[in-house]
Amino acid sequence: MQSGIEHSFMERAERPDRVFYDLPPETLKAFDALKSINEYERGTVLFREGSPCRGVLVLCEGRARLSVCSESGSRLTLRIAGPGEILGLSACLADSAHEMTAELLDSTRVALVRRKDLMEFLHDHREACMKVVSLLSQDLHRAYDRVRTVGMSRSRRSRALRVH
Amino acid sequence: MLSPYGLDIIESCLTCKTRTERLFCDLPGPALQAFEGIKYATAYPKGAVLFVEGQAPRGIFVLCKGRVKLSICATDGKTLIVKIAEPGEVLGLSASVSGKPYELTAETIDPCQVNFVKRDDFLHFLREYSEACFKVAEQLSEKYNTACHEVRSLGLSHSAGEKLAKLLLEWSSKNGESVKQEPRLKLALTHEEIAQMIGTSRETVTRLFADLKKRQIVQAKGSTLIIRNKGALKLIASNN
Numbered sequence: 001m002q003s004g005i006e007h008s009f010m011e012r013a014e015r016p017d018r019v020f021y022d023l024p025p026e027t028l029k030a031f032d033a034l035k036s037i038n039e040y041e042r043g044t045v046l047f048r049e050g051s052p053c054r055g056v057l058v059l060c061e062g063r064a065r066l067s068v069c070s071e072s073g074s075r076l077t078l079r080i081a082g083p084g085e086i087l088g089l090s091a092c093l094a095d096s097a098h099e100m101t102a103e104l105l106d107s108t109r110v111a112l113v114r115r116k117d118l119m120e121f122l123h124d125h126r127e128a129c130m131k132v133v134s135l136l137s138q139d140l141h142r143a144y145d146r147v148r149t150v151g152m153s154r155s156r157r158s159r160a161l162r163v164h
Numbered sequence: 165m166l167s168p169y170g171l172d173i174i175e176s177c178l179t180c181k182t183r184t185e186r187l188f189c190d191l192p193g194p195a196l197q198a199f200e201g202i203k204y205a206t207a208y209p210k211g212a213v214l215f216v217e218g219q220a221p222r223g224i225f226v227l228c229k230g231r232v233k234l235s236i237c238a239t240d241g242k243t244l245i246v247k248i249a250e251p252g253e254v255l256g257l258s259a260s261v262s263g264k265p266y267e268l269t270a271e272t273i274d275p276c277q278v279n280f281v282k283r284d285d286f287l288h289f290l291r292e293y294s295e296a297c298f299k300v301a302e303q304l305s306e307k308y309n310t311a312c313h314e315v316r317s318l319g320l321s322h323s324a325g326e327k328l329a330k331l332l333l334e335w336s337s338k339n340g341e342s343v344k345q346e347p348r349l350k351l352a353l354t355h356e357e358i359a360q361m362i363g364t365s366r367e368t369v370t371r372l373f374a375d376l377k378k379r380q381i382v383q384a385k386g387s388t389l390i391i392r393n394k395g396a397l398k399l400i401a402s403n404n
Binding site: 069092099145 | 321
């Protein structure tokens with residue numbers, strides 16, 4: 001990890017966390033103040049399945065592979081996250097360990113918002129909390145789609161081929 | 165009040181004794197009062213379908229009593245049970261928030277009391293009460309964790325035997341039995357339903373149970389299953 005780099009992302013259309021683009025400017029400003037942005041190399045593991053959650057990570061650019069692992073070390077890709085996505089949200093809100101591993105597929109900047117700061121922010125900004133609920137709902141829809149794909153495929157080969 | 169299904173219906177959330185033990189229901193006074201004004205307390209018999217996968221979301225269902233089977237169906241009719249929902253869970257949550265069709269089918273497996281809230285009323289309620297919004301976020305996070313666990317179990321288990329062993333160990337860990345030498349668990353589901361939970365056929369589940377009994381790893385006493393050899397079951401679960 002490299003040292004923090006100061007960035008301002010107030011231009012809504014260009015915001016890395018574009019999922020928050022429709023929030024009021026003062027809310028966006030408050031969220032920006034919580035971020036610490038760092039640059040990471042391709043292949044960096046942002047968080048590992050089972051590790052404690054420190055906060056959420058916003059992918060400024062690039063992609064990350066989200067996967068789960070068996071006890072024997074086999075790996076199954078859940079999906080590929082794209083620019084602007086917020087990672088680790090469910091573990092952060094449930095105050096639980098990460099339920100998956102996130103590995104960068106490109107060298108990119110990633111913003112960290114610590115759990116404590118995020119929780120305070122959501123308490124203070126109702127519209128952001130509503131947005132987070134909406135994001136979690138989308139994540140859950142994707143996860144159920146994956147359950148359907150994996151659970152209904154008859155062979156291990158067909159499961160592996162249907163990587164999202 | 166007694167309902168036709170023998171349920172002791174809790175008419176008001178304000179007087180519900182179990183409220184504080186449940187994640188969503190434990191709301192502060194004003195939010196609870198507002199929720200009371202938008203919910204409809206209803207009772208369903210066993211086998212009732214609350215909503216069907218693919219249906220436009222009408223609203224959420226807070227499960228007060230009984231259990232509900234949540235399943236996904238393939239185009240060939242194959243069913244996969246994703247979860248057995250317990251009292252305190254909110255069903256149809258992600259579909260109601262996102263406006264997308266229900267992604268699961270919910271069917272009661274016991275007589276149930278359910279509090280229904282219309283989608284528009286629920287969204288308005290969430291915008292008004294941030295505490296409720298937070299609780300919904302927590303419930304969605306838990307559901308997401310469960311879905312990831314399900315993907316891991318279905319996608320990375322090598323055999324049906326491994327999946328069944330994992331399921332039995334998971335069930336035994338829920339009621340504090342896992343610390344015991346010989347954990348006991350109540351088998352509340354049929355072999356067909358267990359098959360639908362691990363993505364295999366009823367015949368395979370019956371054969372696997374017969375094999376576990378023959379090897380004296382488990383023993384059945386009515387609907388109670390005793391895990392006689394926890395170590396051997398763990399070995400099967402870890403695919404060794």
